[in-house]
Amino acid sequence: MSGVSMAKTYDERSIWWRVAADFLHSRIAVGGLVVLGIVVLAALLAPWITPQNPYDLLQLDVLDARLPPGSHSSEGGYTYWLGTDGQGRDLYSAIIYGLRISLTVGVGSALIAAVIGTLVGLVAAYAGGKVDALLMRLVDLLLSFPTILMALMILAYVGKGVGNVMLTLVLLEWAYYARTARGQALVEARREYVDAAQGQGIPRWRILTGHILPNCLPPLLVIGALQIARAITLEATLSFLGLGVPITEPSLGLLISNGYQYLLSNEYWISFFPGVALLAAIVAINLVGDQLRDVLNPRLQK
Amino acid sequence: MSAVLAPELEVPTLEVRNLQTRFHTRAGVLPVVDGVSFTLGRGKVLGLVGESGSGKSVTGFSIMGLVDPPGRVEGGQVLFQGRDLTQLATGERRALRGNRIAMIFQDPMATLNPVLRVDTQMIEAVQAHRRVSAEEARRHARDTLGRMGIPSPDERLRAYPHQLSGGMRQRVAIAIAMLHGPDLIIADEPTTALDVTIQAQILSEVQKLVRDTGTSLIWISHDLSVVAGLADEIAVMYAGRIVEHGTVDDVLDHPRHPYTRGLIDSLPGANARGARLRQIQGMTPSLLNMPVGCAFAPRCPHADAACEVRPEISRPRHEAPWHQVRCFHPQQGRPAAPAAPRLPAAPRAPAANDQAPPLIALRQVAQRFGATPPPGVVGRALRSVGWNRPPVVTHAVDGVDLSVRPGEVVGLVGESGCGKSTLGRIAAGLLRPTEGEVIVGGTPAADFTPAEQLAARLRIQMVFQDPYASLNPRLRVSRIVGEAALLHGLTDAAGLDDYVCAQLQRAGLDPALRHRYPHQFSGGQRQRIGIARALAVQPSMLVSDEAVAALDVSIQAQILNLFMDLRDQLGLAYLFISHDLGVIEHLCDRVAVMYLGRVVESAPVAELFARPAHPYTQALLAEIPSIEARGARFSAIRGEIPSPIAPPSGCHFHPRCPQAMPRCRTETPRLRGIAIHHASACHLHDAH
Numbered sequence: 001m002s003g004v005s006m007a008k009t010y011d012e013r014s015i016w017w018r019v020a021a022d023f024l025h026s027r028i029a030v031g032g033l034v035v036l037g038i039v040v041l042a043a044l045l046a047p048w049i050t051p052q053n054p055y056d057l058l059q060l061d062v063l064d065a066r067l068p069p070g071s072h073s074s075e076g077g078y079t080y081w082l083g084t085d086g087q088g089r090d091l092y093s094a095i096i097y098g099l100r101i102s103l104t105v106g107v108g109s110a111l112i113a114a115v116i117g118t119l120v121g122l123v124a125a126y127a128g129g130k131v132d133a134l135l136m137r138l139v140d141l142l143l144s145f146p147t148i149l150m151a152l153m154i155l156a157y158v159g160k161g162v163g164n165v166m167l168t169l170v171l172l173e174w175a176y177y178a179r180t181a182r183g184q185a186l187v188e189a190r191r192e193y194v195d196a197a198q199g200q201g202i203p204r205w206r207i208l209t210g211h212i213l214p215n216c217l218p219p220l221l222v223i224g225a226l227q228i229a230r231a232i233t234l235e236a237t238l239s240f241l242g243l244g245v246p247i248t249e250p251s252l253g254l255l256i257s258n259g260y261q262y263l264l265s266n267e268y269w270i271s272f273f274p275g276v277a278l279l280a281a282i283v284a285i286n287l288v289g290d291q292l293r294d295v296l297n298p299r300l301q302k
Numbered sequence: 303m304s305a306v307l308a309p310e311l312e313v314p315t316l317e318v319r320n321l322q323t324r325f326h327t328r329a330g331v332l333p334v335v336d337g338v339s340f341t342l343g344r345g346k347v348l349g350l351v352g353e354s355g356s357g358k359s360v361t362g363f364s365i366m367g368l369v370d371p372p373g374r375v376e377g378g379q380v381l382f383q384g385r386d387l388t389q390l391a392t393g394e395r396r397a398l399r400g401n402r403i404a405m406i407f408q409d410p411m412a413t414l415n416p417v418l419r420v421d422t423q424m425i426e427a428v429q430a431h432r433r434v435s436a437e438e439a440r441r442h443a444r445d446t447l448g449r450m451g452i453p454s455p456d457e458r459l460r461a462y463p464h465q466l467s468g469g470m471r472q473r474v475a476i477a478i479a480m481l482h483g484p485d486l487i488i489a490d491e492p493t494t495a496l497d498v499t500i501q502a503q504i505l506s507e508v509q510k511l512v513r514d515t516g517t518s519l520i521w522i523s524h525d526l527s528v529v530a531g532l533a534d535e536i537a538v539m540y541a542g543r544i545v546e547h548g549t550v551d552d553v554l555d556h557p558r559h560p561y562t563r564g565l566i567d568s569l570p571g572a573n574a575r576g577a578r579l580r581q582i583q584g585m586t587p588s589l590l591n592m593p594v595g596c597a598f599a600p601r602c603p604h605a606d607a608a609c610e611v612r613p614e615i616s617r618p619r620h621e622a623p624w625h626q627v628r629c630f631h632p633q634q635g636r637p638a639a640p641a642a643p644r645l646p647a648a649p650r651a652p653a654a655n656d657q658a659p660p661l662i663a664l665r666q667v668a669q670r671f672g673a674t675p676p677p678g679v680v681g682r683a684l685r686s687v688g689w690n691r692p693p694v695v696t697h698a699v700d701g702v703d704l705s706v707r708p709g710e711v712v713g714l715v716g717e718s719g720c721g722k723s724t725l726g727r728i729a730a731g732l733l734r735p736t737e738g739e740v741i742v743g744g745t746p747a748a749d750f751t752p753a754e755q756l757a758a759r760l761r762i763q764m765v766f767q768d769p770y771a772s773l774n775p776r777l778r779v780s781r782i783v784g785e786a787a788l789l790h791g792l793t794d795a796a797g798l799d800d801y802v803c804a805q806l807q808r809a810g811l812d813p814a815l816r817h818r819y820p821h822q823f824s825g826g827q828r829q830r831i832g833i834a835r836a837l838a839v840q841p842s843m844l845v846s847d848e849a850v851a852a853l854d855v856s857i858q859a860q861i862l863n864l865f866m867d868l869r870d871q872l873g874l875a876y877l878f879i880s881h882d883l884g885v886i887e888h889l890c891d892r893v894a895v896m897y898l899g900r901v902v903e904s905a906p907v908a909e910l911f912a913r914p915a916h917p918y919t920q921a922l923l924a925e926i927p928s929i930e931a932r933g934a935r936f937s938a939i940r941g942e943i944p945s946p947i948a949p950p951s952g953c954h955f956h957p958r959c960p961q962a963m964p965r966c967r968t969e970t971p972r973l974r975g976i977a978i979h980h981a982s983a984c985h986l987h988d989a990h
Contacts, residue, residue: 192772195732196832199764200786200839201756210785214776 022295032287039281043100050093051078055249064088066262069269083269085258091269094255095277101251102281105162106232109169114224116170117177118216124178125185126208136182142175151234155243165244169231180223184216191215218296225289229282236278252278313384315485315518316342316365322377323357323364332589334360334373336542344485345516349529349550351565352539353854354825355586358522361539362488365520366405367395382486401431404479406489410471414463420474421459427478443481450477451507467942468718469500476508483515490522497717497943498881502925505532524854526565527884527927530554538562541587541597548625554929558618558625558632561598568859570888571928575907578863579888582856585824596629604631659744660705661843661875662729662762667738668899669699669724696947698724699735700899703973706843711869711876713890713907715883715922719946720896723847726879730764730845731755760790763836767848769828773820779806779831780816787838801838809834810864826857833864843875844868850885862889883926887911892979895919898946898954901973905980915982917959953985961986 024030042049052059063074069083073090082091124135142150154168188194189212197207236253238244245251250258252274259270323335335357342348352358363369365380367387380387382403387395399405407413415423424443425436434442440459447455450473463471472492479487489508493501509532512519523529529536529550536553538546538561546559557563564582566572573579584601593599599609608630618632619625672695699721706712706729716722727733728740731747740747742758750758766772773782784802787793793801803813809830820828829849836844846865850858862885868874880886886893887907894904895918903916914920941958944950950957956966965985973983 192766192768193774195727196764196766196772196835197774197786199730199732199759200835201759201790202786206789211774211777215774 019295023291026291026294029287029291032284032291035280035284036288039099039277039284040103042096043103046093046096046100050090050096052090052093054089054094054097057248061088066267066270068267082273083267085255085270086262089250091255091273094250095252095274098250098252098255098274099277099281101162101245101249102232102235102253102278105166105169105235105245105251106228109166109173109231110224110228112166113170113173113227114177114220117174118181118213118220120174121178121181121183122185122208122213122216125182125189126204132182135178139175139178142172143179147172147234148237151238152241152243155238160243160246162245162249165235165238168238169234172234173227173231176223176227177220180219181216184219185212188212188215222289222293222296225285225292229285229289232278232282232285312344314341314381315344315346315383316520317381318361318365318378319381320378321361321364321375321380323360323369323373323375325373327372330590333542333592334589335364337378338539338542338544339378340537340544340547342486342518342520344518345512346535347512347519347521347533349533349536350520350522350539351524351526351529351536353524353586353856355541355589356539357542358539359490362405362490362520362522366399366403366488368399368405397431400427400479400484401482402484403486403488404482404484406472406476406479406487406492408491408494410468410475410492411463413475414471416463418462419459420461420463420466424459424474424478424481427481431482443477446477446481447474449511450480451503452477467500469496469504469942472496472504473507476504480511480515480517484517486518486520487512488520488522491524493528494523494525498883498922498925499717500942501528501927505927508532525927526554526569526855527571527929530929530932531927538565541589541592543597543628544626545598545628546626548622550932552619552622552625554932556619556622556625558627559598559629560602560604560631560633563633564601565855566929568856569929570859570862570884571930573888575888576866578866579859581859581863585826585857586854604633606631658708660707660741661743663703663705663741664725664729664735665703665739665741666701667699667703667725667728667735667740668697668701669721669728669733670736671696671698697721697899697949698946699728700949701738702896702899702901704729704894704901704904706875706877708842709869709873709875710892711878711890713886713893714877714879714896715881715886715893716896717881717943719898719943721899721946722879722896725896726764726845726847726877729877730762731759732764756790760786760839761841762843762845763839763841765829765832765836765844765846765849767851769825769832769852770820772832773828775820778817778819779823782820782831783816783834783838786835790839792838792840805834805838806831808837808868810860824857825853826860829853829861830864833861833868837868837872841874843877845877845879847879848881851880851882858885865889883922884928895922898944898949900954900983902955902984903980903982904973905977905982909977909980913977913980915976915980915987916955916984917961917986918955919982921958921960953983 047053054060061074064080064084065086065088067080067084069081071080071083073080080090080092082095084090085094120135124132150172151168154171155164158164158167185208194207194211197211235244235251236256239251239253240257242257245254247254255274256271256278259267259274262270319339321335321338322333325332325334338361340348350358350361360369360373364375365387369375375388378388382398421440421443425439428434428439428442432439444455444459447458452458452470452473458466458470458474466474476492493504496504505528508519511517521529521532533550535547535549537544538553538559540561546553546557546562553562554566557566561582567580568582570579582601587593587597587600594612595610596602596605596613599605602609613628613630615626615628616632617623617625618627702725704712704725714722714725724733728735742761745754747755747758780799780802783805784798787801788795788798802816806813806816811827811830811834820831823831850861853861865876866889869876878886878890890907892904893907893910894901895916896902897918903910903914903919910919911923914923944954944957952968953959953966953971956962959966963985969985971983971985973981975981976987
């Protein structure tokens with residue numbers, strides 16, 4: 001067959017390889033990916049690249065409070081390149097550690113929500129009828145409340161803390177995945193390959209998980225990327241409002257909140273630099289998510 | 303006839319010289335149209351024929367100046383009445399487009415705007431090139447629809463596109479193209495998506511229009527038979543080049559290029575019934591790495607060292623100097639096929655064993671889909687107080703008896719909406735009929751235990767029409783083929799790989815490809831994967847639902863041969879569903895003709911094609927385009943296929959039947975025997 005050698009020269013790999021190749025075609029998206037990589041790497045390596053552990057109260061010196069960027073520490077050990085906050089924390093260290101919390105909360109809640117939501121969506125599509133109607137009305141109900149209001153209500157009930165913030169975010173976010181997964185599964189269920197699988201006597205649950213689910217993943221992946229950014233923003237908002245993480249372990253939102261009372265006295269850096277870090281992380285995630293959406297859009301696929 | 307291609311004194315309507323259109327893709331530059339030249343005189347019809355990827359549509363788009371990026375017209379001239387279109391400014395070109403040059407596309411739903419009424423769109427099209435009042439434009443639109451032979455044009459003008467049938471939509475699209483009486487129409491497969499009877503109507507209308515107005519027409523098609531009936535000249539394209547060009551009679555009766563000859567020879571009608579079809583080996587080369595010389599050489603039985611140089615145009619026939627061929631080894635004589643007498647081949651050994659119990663028998667099977675119509679505002683209000691409209695019932699299948707014996711090939715023919723696909727899905731166990739009985743291997747399906755049901759399901763496998771949608775894009779071929787066999791214990795995990803290889807080999811695919819994903823295969827190869835998947839569960843019958851309809855002619859012949867080989871090797875029975883009577887006639891032992899959910903005639907294939915008894919069958923047979931039927935001939939049966947939601951009373955066919963009697967309107971004819979094995983449902987049979 002002359003077709004054998006021909007077909008081998010291009011596209012030997014799976015769909016995901018093609019997606020990766022397409023993804024790298026946008027410079028902006030690659031830029032976003034690089035920024036995201038730096039942010040994630042910084043968060044992972046926090047203890048080794050920071051001069052100070054901002055959560056260790058013994059390392060903080062109240063005399064160093066609210067020093068401008070570039071000041072030296074009173075003990076002369078190191079330079080506060082981004083200044084210090086009201087408790088004398090090195091802002092550079094605090095931001096890196098804060099990124100850690102923000103990313104953990106964002107990625108963790110998005111992942112858990114994705115699993116739960118996809119499961120619920122598939123069950124709804126599979127069961128149909130009353131179960132479907134019930135689950136989807138629940139989704140509608142959740143999505144119809146203002147997010148912040150819901151978050152405040154839940155957090156007021158369960159209390160502060162990183163775990164509780166994640167729980168809140170999961171409760172708020174699973175509905176998005178559920179709705180998408182259900183819609184996508186219903187579309188895929190009408191495809192001929194599902195008929196073919198049925199005709200081969202493959203059990204329904206297996207068709208659902210082994211055949212339909214892989215085809216539902218691209219849109220879920222896109223939602224996942226954008227929801228991570230949303231979760232980080234939401235966590236920052238909640239921390240800013242004083243309902244998020246404890247004050248001894250500040251996330252980016254809390255750092256911003258701590259600094260904003262000093263903004264008017266020209267001590268901009270306490271809010272500004274955490275804000276920039278938050279902005280960079282979220283913009284990077286959104287850029288990557290947008291490009292994923294374009295690349296995975298079935299209409300653009302060949 | 304001799305003047306067709308001879309130099310004419312007047313300026314030809316269109317002259318294309320060495321047209322080059324390339325697509326700049328990430329993978330490389332594709333020479334999609336690679337040096338196409340032809341001349342089209344006034345009032346002439348050129349059939350531009352080729353398989354998918356041959357560049358025929360892009361040629362049409364290039365002439366129109368409608369090639370989308372990454373494609374670009376990069377060389378050559380398009381002389382329209384002496385003016386080079388490629389040199390015109392965008393505005394000048396636009397002034398010609400839709401006015402002097404018009405285009406008709408394959409999918410009228412995509413050409414017509416779904417949210418605008420037909421009159422809005424037509425008035426806009428008139429006013430784009432003429433400064434007339436809306437009133438006048440509307441009158442002109444109405445006249446044009448009338449000239450197209452569209453009944454009650456006022457009603458059509460008020461309709462939205464979705465309210466019209468497919469054939470009517472295409473007529474409207476053609477009418478829009480005809481609005482300004484253009485000098486040139488380019489039609490890109492406009493009847494491919496339509497039913498045979500509707501296609502015949504449109505072909506006859508287009509033929510009449512072209513003849514009356516002196517419009518030149520380029521009819522792009524993959525189907526030689528359609529073009530044979532319509533065109534004055536045929537140009538055959540392969541891999542971006544015209545390989546043969548001449549009058550219809552020249553090209554079809556004296557094909558000189560091996561590719562043209564292969565195409566003609568691989569038509570079922572050119573082969574003895576039931577015999578293996580002569581096929582062209584291999585598949586169209588990728589435009590990315592084309593052979594340096596003749597693009598057809600890798601598939602050509604006559605290729606030799608000379609073919610490594612690109613062949614130029616030659617004129618091998620002294621008696622027809624306008625007949626052009628791009629080949630070093632032009633063939634002699636007429637095509638090999640004994641085209642006219644279609645004698646049945648020697649009866650096959652296991653053919654239709656009358657004694658064996660049927661593999662599957664359908665008894666008075668009916669499938670009705672009920673749906674409450676979506677209520678309007680008033681309906682909603684009424685429903686809230688408890689008033690409900692009765693559901694609208696679609697009679698997809700309406701009381702059908704059908705059985706398939708071991709080793710038998712049963713054909714199911716009919717136009718869209720006749721319920722043949724639904725019946726196929728019932729037979730394959732994918733749908734449970736709302737009425738009637740399905741008997742598999744002697745046991746009614748209703749009495750099955752779950753294990754028996756699974757066994758019955760595996761015994762009858764389905765091969766689907768769409769080679770793209772029927773394979774899961776996220777799974778490797780090895781899993782697509784092997785999953786069910788492993789699950790049902792037909793092989794164990796250790797033997798799975800060998801098992802999958804064996805199935806692929808049987809389906810004519812290289813087993814080395816089993817770790818690929820479906821998108822890495824061509825349409826024909828994908829269909830083979832679908833067949834391998836079906837074979838993997840060791841069925842005794844395949845339901846083929848238009849399995850070759852989406853394939854190119856040369857590939858179609860390969861797949862049909864595969865079906866016949868499997869029948870002979872494995873003793874498989876088939877329920878072969880198709881709208882293509884040529885394919886049915888070639889392959890089947892027995893044929894059932896369906897119309898609006900009912901079987902109207904059933905007979906052994908030779909009997910049915912020799913002595914069709916039902917008027918509908920007779921009409922269908924008369925409408926098959928074939929390469930033997932040339933020139934004006936389309937004797938359309940009138941009217942459209944009625945909706946299965948509200949089928950006509952009595953005999954469903956009576957509104958279109960040329961021999962309808964008053965009785966047909968009230969009384970439903972029963973299917974009854976009129977000869978041995980021959981049954982028909984028509985009141986005419988009572989008269990004698």
